Amino acid sequence: xxxxxxxxxxxxxxxxxxxxxxxxxxxxxxxxxxxxxxxxxxxxxxxxxxxxxxxxxxxxxxxxxxxxxxxxxxxxxxxxxxxxxxxxxxxxxxxxxxxxxxxxxxxxxxxxxxxxxxxxxxxxxxxxxxxxxxxxxxxxxxxxxxxxxxxxxxxxxxxxxxxxxxxxxxxxxxxxxxxxxxxxxxxxxxxxxxxxxxxxxxxxxxxxxxxxxxxxxxxxxxxxxxxxxxxx
Amino acid sequence: xxxxxxxxxxxxxxxxxxxxxxxxxxxxxxxxxxxxxxxxxxxxxxxxxxxxxxxxxxxxxxxxxxxxxxxxxxxxxxxxxxxxxxxxxxxxxxxxxxxxxxxxxxxxxxxxxxxxxxxxxxxxxxxxxxxxxxxxxxxxxxxxxxxxxxxxxxxxxxxxxxxxxxxxxxxxxxxxxxxxxxxxxxxxxxxxxxxxxxxxxxxxxxxxxxxxxxxxxxxxxxxxxxxxxxxxxxxxxxxxxxxxxxxxxxxxxxxxxxxxxxxxxxxxxxxxxxxxxxxxxxxxxxxxxxxxxxxxxxx
Numbered sequence: 001x002x003x004x005x006x007x008x009x010x011x012x013x014x015x016x017x018x019x020x021x022x023x024x025x026x027x028x029x030x031x032x033x034x035x036x037x038x039x040x041x042x043x044x045x046x047x048x049x050x051x052x053x054x055x056x057x058x059x060x061x062x063x064x065x066x067x068x069x070x071x072x073x074x075x076x077x078x079x080x081x082x083x084x085x086x087x088x089x090x091x092x093x094x095x096x097x098x099x100x101x102x103x104x105x106x107x108x109x110x111x112x113x114x115x116x117x118x119x120x121x122x123x124x125x126x127x128x129x130x131x132x133x134x135x136x137x138x139x140x141x142x143x144x145x146x147x148x149x150x151x152x153x154x155x156x157x158x159x160x161x162x163x164x165x166x167x168x169x170x171x172x173x174x175x176x177x178x179x180x181x182x183x184x185x186x187x188x189x190x191x192x193x194x195x196x197x198x199x200x201x202x203x204x205x206x207x208x209x210x211x212x213x214x215x216x217x218x219x220x221x222x223x224x225x226x227x228x229x230x231x232x
Numbered sequence: 233x234x235x236x237x238x239x240x241x242x243x244x245x246x247x248x249x250x251x252x253x254x255x256x257x258x259x260x261x262x263x264x265x266x267x268x269x270x271x272x273x274x275x276x277x278x279x280x281x282x283x284x285x286x287x288x289x290x291x292x293x294x295x296x297x298x299x300x301x302x303x304x305x306x307x308x309x310x311x312x313x314x315x316x317x318x319x320x321x322x323x324x325x326x327x328x329x330x331x332x333x334x335x336x337x338x339x340x341x342x343x344x345x346x347x348x349x350x351x352x353x354x355x356x357x358x359x360x361x362x363x364x365x366x367x368x369x370x371x372x373x374x375x376x377x378x379x380x381x382x383x384x385x386x387x388x389x390x391x392x393x394x395x396x397x398x399x400x401x402x403x404x405x406x407x408x409x410x411x412x413x414x415x416x417x418x419x420x421x422x423x424x425x426x427x428x429x430x431x432x433x434x435x436x437x438x439x440x441x442x443x444x445x446x447x448x449x450x451x452x453x454x455x456x457x458x459x460x461x462x463x464x465x466x467x468x469x470x471x472x473x474x475x476x477x478x479x480x481x482x483x484x485x486x487x488x489x490x491x492x493x494x495x496x497x498x499x500x501x502x503x504x505x506x507x508x509x510x511x512x513x514x515x516x517x518x519x520x521x522x523x524x525x526x527x528x529x530x531x
Binding site for chain 2: 078
C-alpha cells in the first residue's frame with residue numbers, strides 16, 4: 001500500500017510555464033526518498049504541490065488517503081497538520097526562543113499545555129538541542145537553526161516529513177549532522193521523508209531511493225542503494 | 233476547554249508581540265492616539281454645539297397678547313383653544329398685574345413710578361407665554377394663535393428665529409459631516425499603519441500557515457493585538473480630553489463668551505466621551521488589523 005500516490009500530475013503556472021509534465025510516482029510508508037535535479041527541474045513545484053501551496057493543474061496527489069489537490073484554500077491547515085516541512089532558510093520566528101519556535105506548531109493547533117511541554121522537549125532532544133531551549137535563533141549556528149526547524153516539523157508527530165534542500169546553506173560536516181538527525185527520525189519514528197538536494201555526496205553516502213527530475217519530467221527512479229553518482 | 237486554551241494563548245501572544253515589535257507598535261499607537269485626540273475634540277465641539285442649539289430652541293417663546301378690555305367670558309375661551317393646538321408644548325398665563333410686579337422688581341425707578349398705579353391705570357396687558365414643540369413650525373403656529381378670538385397679536389421674534397433655526401441646521405449638518413469625515417480618515421490612516429506593521433510580519437504569518445494554523449487561529453492574535461493597540465492608543469486621548477475639558481470648563485466658568493452659550497456640565501459628559509474614544513480605538517484597531525492580515529491569507 002503506497003502512502004503517497006501521484007497520478008498523472010501536470011502543473012502549469014498561470015504565466016504559461018509548465019513545471020511538471022505528467023508525473024506518476026508512488027512512495028511507501030516509512031520510505032526515505034531523495035528528489036534530485038538541477039534548477040528548473042520541477043523539484044520545488046513538486047514540493048509545493050505536496051504541501052498544498054500549489055494545486056496540480058491536472059491529475060491527483062493523494063497523501064494518506066487525502067486528495068491534496070482538492071483541499072480548499074481555507075482548509076489547507078488540514079494537510080499541513082499531517083506533515084512537517086523543513087526549508088533551506090529554516091523559517092524560524094526570529095523573536096521567539098528555540099522552545100517557543102517548536103512549541104508554536106502545537107499551540108496553533110490547540111494542544112494541551114502539558115502535552116506541548118512534553119512533546120517539545122522530546123523533539124528538541126531528538127535533534128540534540130535540549131540545552132539551548134532558551135536561546136533565540138540568531139544566537140545559534142546555521143546547523144543548529146536547521147535542527148530547530150526539524151524539531152518544529154516533527155513535534156506533532158507527522159507521518160510525512162518534507163525537506164526542501166535542508167542542507168543547502170550548510171557546510172558538508174554540518175550537512176551530515178543534519179542527515180544523521182533525519183536518518184534517526186526515519187528509523188525511530190518511522191516517518192516517511194522526502195528530501196530534495198543538490199549535494200551528490202549526501203545522496204551517495206545515504207544510499208536511499210533516488211528520484212531524478214529533469215525539465216519537469218521523471219527521468220530516473222533508482223531503488224534503494226542503486227544510485228551511483230550520476231550526472232544530474 | 234480547547235477554546236479557552238486558544239483564547240488565552242491568543243491574548244498572551246497579542247501582548248507579547250505588541251512588546252516584541254515595540255517600535256512598530258509605537259507607530260500604530262501614536263497614529264491612533266493623534267487621530268483619537270482629533271476625534272475627541274471634534275466630538276466635544278459638536279456635542280456642545282448641539283447642546284447650545286437645544287438650549288436656545290427651548291428658550292424661544294411666543295408671547296400671546298390679549299386684547300385690552302376683553303370680556304372675561306371671551307378670555308376664558310382662549311386657554312382651551314391654545315391647548316387644542318398640537319404644536320404647543322406649554323402655556324403660562326401672565327396677568328397684567330403680574331407683568332407690572334415683575335417690572336417693578338427689576339428697577340427702583342419703575343417701582344416708584346408704578347406703585348401708584350391702580351388696576352385701571354395699569355397699561356400692561358394679560359398675556360400667555362407659549363412654548364412650541366417643533367420650532368421649525370413656529371411661524372405656522374403663531375399665525376394660528378393670532379386667529380383666536382380675543383388675541384390681539386403675537387410676538388416671537390419673527391425673522392430672527394427663522395434665521396437662527398436655519399443656521400443651526402447648517403452648523404449641525406456640517407459638524408456631522410466633519411465627524412464622519414474624520415472617522416473615515418482615521419480608519420484609513422490606522423488601517424494603513426497597521427498594514428505596514430503586519431507587512432513586516434508576513435514571514436510570521438506564512439510560518440503559521442506552514443505549521444497548520446487555521447485562518448481563524450492566524451487572524452485572532454492580530455485582531456486582539458489591534459484591540460490592545462487601540463486600548464493603549466486611547467489612554468492619552470482620554471486623559472487629554474477629560475482633564476482638558478475640565479480645565480476648559482472651569483476656566484470659562486461653564487459658559488463661552490456670553491451667558492447664552494452654556495457648556496455641557498463635565499460630570500457625566502467626559503465619561504461618555506472617554507467611553508466613545510475607547511470604543512472607537514478598539515474598533516478601529518481591530519478593524520485595521522483584521523483588514524491588514526486578510527491580505528496575507530489566501531481565503
